Amino acid sequence: MLSHRLLTHDTIIKLLPHINTEQNLLFYSYLTQRKDKAQYICQFFNSQLTAVLAYFSELSFPAFSFFRVEDCDIFFPELIAFTRETIKLDESAVCGTILCQRDLELFQSFGLIKGIPQRFLTMKHQDESKLLESNIAKKINENDYSKVIDFLHSGEMRFFTRSELENYPFLGIKEGEDFIAVGGYHFYDPQLVELGNIVTRLDYRGRGLAKRLTSELTHLGKKLSPDVYLGVLANNLPAVRLYEGLGYQTTMELSIVNFTLSKTKI
Structure with a gap:
């Protein structure tokens, strides 16, 4: 059974011990630094969390962070539709996020990406x-x-x-x-x-x-x-x-992208 919920920070914070911070720096910041201003739109399948779209409204554009649970199937159009209805954003509004290659391909497969993604490096001091x-x-x-x-x-x-x-x-x-x-x-x-x-x-x-x-x-x-x-x-x-x-070395290559919450085929 598929369901979606807007969860509070007190509930979503239980994810924190399971987050690889180096691979998910942006999402980690939504769970910690931005916790007072973030909203967490979550998808569940058979009561198991599959993915989260976290929304932050303090920037000059609608900002999101995307997190998927490893080895879980995502019902992406349904998640986008629920997010659009929950946040009350126009489907033509241009949003921003940072994605790994696998998640970039997911967004691209449903035609949500606007413009050309910009390659972005996470570097760690060594x-x-x-x-x-x-x-x-x-x-x-x-x-x-x-x-x-x-x-x-x-x-x-x-x-x-x-x-x-x-x-x-x-x-x-x-x-x-x-x-x-x-x-x-x-x-x-x-x-x-x-x-x-x-x-x-x-x-x-x-x-x-x-x-x-x-x-x-x-x-x-x-x-x-x-x-x-x-x-x-x-x-x-x-x-x-x-x-x-x-003394910094690259640890992750990601993409800064613009995207919309436009209707996708389910």
């Missing part, structure tokens, strides 16, 4: 000897939050949320009163740390600021957790090489 000893960045205080938000938006940080700035340490480099480089975290927890929102102002790029800032953020993250990650578009070769030069 070699502390490659980090720089740098202290040019300063911790951002509350008085500068508005400036930092404007700076990150101007750098087109699509996945930045204000709650990250309010809850996690962010570092900035200034020239006078203006920020020329900023960086922080998507995730900052003893279980794992994920760097994010690293931006250098266009006219200051090529001066090594991002390298020094990333080193400082990595050092800081290592004080909290031995598992420090970051994500980068695969075609951003200068950034990939920068991170590799600091």
